């Protein structure tokens with residue numbers, strides 16, 4: 552394998568994981584961030600995000616001399632032959648993608664292009680961005696022939712990012728230049744993943760199309776679950792039966808309170824906007840987004856209805872704040888919207904999360920109806936009902952006999968369908984889940 556000198560610009564989720572994994576497979580990687588204090592922390596292997604396995608990998612690759620961190624962008628560019636751009640591309644109101652971080656990185660790196668550089672866009676970007684970036688470099692005086700720009704979208708999931716990198720389903724390489732494409736494929740060779748070569752526009756679109764389709768699967772199964780409730784069917788069995796058809800596949804058919812996180816909400820809105828910009832009304836995607844928002848509202852309404860029917864309890868333990876297990880990420884987390892809806896209706900919330908609690912209390916600030924609890928049983932004690940909003944192992948493996956004793960009403964409302972209805976009924980709970988009525 553040819554050992555490459557790589558700079559990864561942006562040490563957010565994608566940049567940090569990619570840079571570390573490139574080092575792990577034998578390349579020389581420098582990770583760059585303009586945030587000096589973050590770089591100082593990273594140099595001590597102090598990882599700003601919660602990602603299982605990442606800290607150990609950062610530490611061992613730093614010790615092996617394959618991974619380093621700097622805030623000197625141009626210095627890192629001079630020392631590297633391949634530059635990965637992994638800066639944030641947040642969405643603006645209206646769904647439009649904010650490319651200002653990416654543009655600024657391109658314009659800054661231009662001054663350090665002292666020889667040929669192979670530049671790879673890893674950030675999620677709208678179609679046409681790679682072509683536009685060529686324009687930014689030319690405007691900054693970088694000569695034609697001194698660079699190629701390749702699109703190489705990222706498909707890793709938070710919480711299992713390391714595993715996903717080493718077991719990827721595909722590596723998508725969108726390039727206009729074949730040599731450049733092959734060099735990026737060779738760089739990934741130790742990962743032994745199937746490679747798809749495309750043009751740049753298609754690669755850019757594959758990322759949005761994949762996230763939009765996965766989001767559609769979730770909204771579809773959630774609507775199916777709502778129908779199941781009305782007709783007395785069980786969504787878990789319906790999903791199992793559907794998933795046995797290989798054309799459908801069994802993944803992403805877990806009904807619940809809908810998707811959250813930093814990717815699906817942002818990317819579905821961006822894709823809708825991209826379609827709008829070319830005068831296309833992407834009707835399915837519009838519904839996917841709407842259904843996802845409604846699912847949270849329905850769940851909050853259901854909690855209030857169940858509380859009323861159980862005798863008007865006023866306090867609930869909300870178990871799980873992160874948008875999914877194994878992350879401390881609260882971006883667009885369903886739990887936050889649900890807490891908001893509950894407190895607006897005067898319900899007291901006793902919130903628990905094994906990892907994201909501190910972040911959540913900083914994010915939500917002080918609210919007279921919300922308390923935060925590091926101990927799950929403490930959250931439950933004093934509550935009338937328990938609500939599950941994130942299917943953490945720490946929540947699923949609670950002693951539910953003890954939970955039943957601690958709650959003033961044996962009401963358990965599971966927004967993630969992560970418990971066995973029969974087992975919960977045996978403990979005397981009124982157990983409510985999504986689509987398994």
Ligand code: UGA
Pocket residue numbers: 675705706707708709710762765769802803804805806807808809810811812813814815818874875
């Ligand atoms: C997602 C994609 O899965 C990755 O392939 C992609 O690279 C990433 O976005 C990205 O664009 O960077 P992630 O947001 O980390 O990854 O999380 P997922 O595990 O995909 O879950 C997303 C949301 O869907 C979570 O809120 C989860 O609870 C929900 N979900 C997932 C369901 O409600 N039901 C399911 O069956 C699956």
